[in-house]
Each structure stands twice: as C-alpha cells, then as structure tokens.
Amino acid sequence: MKIFAHRGSSGTHPENTLAAFQAAADLPITGVEVDVHLTKDGEMVVIHDEEINRTTNGRGYVKDMTLAQLKKYDCGSWFSEEWSGERIPTLEEVFDIFAETDHILNIELKSDIFPYDSLMSQVLELAEKKGLTDRILLSSFNHEDIQKACRETSVPAAILTFGVYVDVYDYARIIGTKRLHVTLPSAFRKMTTDALRKGAIVYAYTVNDLQYAKELKQIGIHGIFTDYPEFMMKELE
Numbered sequence: 685m686k687i688f689a690h691r692g693s694s695g696t697h698p699e700n701t702l703a704a705f706q707a708a709a710d711l712p713i714t715g716v717e718v719d720v721h722l723t724k725d726g727e728m729v730v731i732h733d734e735e736i737n738r739t740t741n742g743r744g745y746v747k748d749m750t751l752a753q754l755k756k757y758d759c760g761s762w763f764s765e766e767w768s769g770e771r772i773p774t775l776e777e778v779f780d781i782f783a784e785t786d787h788i789l790n791i792e793l794k795s796d797i798f799p800y801d802s803l804m805s806q807v808l809e810l811a812e813k814k815g816l817t818d819r820i821l822l823s824s825f826n827h828e829d830i831q832k833a834c835r836e837t838s839v840p841a842a843i844l845t846f847g848v849y850v851d852v853y854d855y856a857r858i859i860g861t862k863r864l865h866v867t868l869p870s871a872f873r874k875m876t877t878d879a880l881r882k883g884a885i886v887y888a889y890t891v892n893d894l895q896y897a898k899e900l901k902q903i904g905i906h907g908i909f910t911d912y913p914e915f916m917m918k919e920l921e
C-alpha cells in the first residue's frame with residue numbers, strides 16, 4: 685500500500701510548509717499531497733484553506749492577496765514556535781524540494797470553492813518546466829477539472845469524494861478516471877469495495893490510525909494519505 689505524506693509530514697511539522705515537505709522528501713515513501721490555490725496576482729501558493737486565518741498570523745482570503753502580501757505572514761507559529769520562520773510556499777518552491785527525489789506529487793487543485801480557472805494549466809506548465817510531469821498526480825473535489833484533465837492531458841487524475849456515493853466507480857468512469865480518493869470512513873463502505881472489485885485505484889484520506897491502515901491494506905486499498913508518514917512507513921513494513 686502506497687504512503688503519501690498529507691500536506692507534507694503535517695503531524696510533526698506545520699502543514700503545507702517547506703519544513704513539512706522537506707521532512708517528507710527525506711522519507712522513502714511513495715509521495716506527498718500538496719494543496720494549491722491562486723493568489724490575486726495569479727501565483728500558485730500551497731495552503732489548505734481558502735482563508736489564511738487558521739494557519740497564519742494574518743486574516744483574509746488567499747485569492748484577495750498578492751504573493752508579496754501573503755509572504756509577510758508566518759505560517760509556522762500556530763503549530764509551534766519552533767517553526768516561526770515559515771512562510772506560505774509557492775508551488776515552485778515545493779517542486780524544487782522534490783527535484784532530485786522520486787516522490788509522486790499529488791497536487792490537489794483547490795478549485796472547488798473558487799474556480800481558479802487557470803490553475804490546472806498553470807500546475808502542468810510548471811511541472812513541465814521542472815521536468816516533473818511524469819511524477820504528477822492531480823486530484824480535486826472539482827470534478828469538472830478532473831474531467832478536463834482526463835480529456836485533455838495524459839496526467840493521472842483522481843476525483844476526491846467526501847461522503848457516500850452510490851455507484852461511484854461508474855460515476856468516475858463518466859468523468860474519465862479510475863482513480864478515487866475517498867475519506868477514511870467511506871473507504872470501508874460498499875461503494876468502495878464495489879469500486880475496488882470493478883478495478884478502481886483507491887487511495888484513502890486521512891489515515892493516522894495504524895489499525896485502520898492495516899484494515900485498509902487488508903481490503904485492497906491502494907494507498908493512504910497520512911499526517912504521520914514516517915510512523916506508517918515503519919509500522920506497515
């Protein structure tokens with residue numbers, strides 16, 4: 685079962701920071717999951733929420749601020765004073781950490797609340813420039829974007845689901861993918877076991893409990909996103 689560091693090694697470092705991604709890059713795991721938004725001036729930045737309120741010392745929407753404005757805020761202190769120098773990274777800064785590794789980069793397009801029309805093409809353009817195209821895996825709760833990725837590119841792309849979907853594999857096939865990224869509780873439901881039987885590639889999020897991880901492995905889940913990749917890597921060996 686493949687292990688992805690969710691928002692970097694976010695159980696031990698502040699999520700979506702260069703420190704969290706460097707910690708993940710230092711591990712022999714499959715890959716890392718990265719949340720991407722667009723700033724007011726069209727730059728790709730790595731942060732989970734639409735607003736900066738939870739993970740920085742600032743307030744407001746990412747989409748309403750320029751990169752220069754966002755860079756003024758501290759995104760490490762909320763987690764621990766040890767990380768007080770951290771700044772919201774650009775996607776390029778994160779890509780550069782993985783330039784010499786073999787990790788898969790699961791880029792979650794955070795285009796489900798605000799559409800960020802150009803986000804996917806910008807991600808793929810930067811990946812191409814950095815020579816990372818064959819290590820990119822896209823995902824999104826915005827299934828229109830995933831459909832577009834399946835139609836217009838050869839980059840693997842997964843639909844993110846939250847909750848229970850009847851016949852989710854058949855739905856995914858209409859979108860154009862076999863890849864499902866499902867929540868931990870949904871991973872055990874009939875919708876997922878049916879999808880696995882039909883040939884879906886299923887990754888589950890966010891799996892921080894070892895017993896759940898072992899049970900997911902047992903039922904044939906292909907990968908997990910975890911905040912504790914080092915722990916999972918050692919325990920699931």
Ligand code: G3P
Pocket residue numbers: 690717719732792823844865889890909
């Ligand atoms: O990509 C898996 C997971 O990260 C999706 O949910 O809210 O943690 O971005 P969220």
Ligand code: CA
Pocket residue numbers: 717718719792
């Ligand atoms: Ca995510």
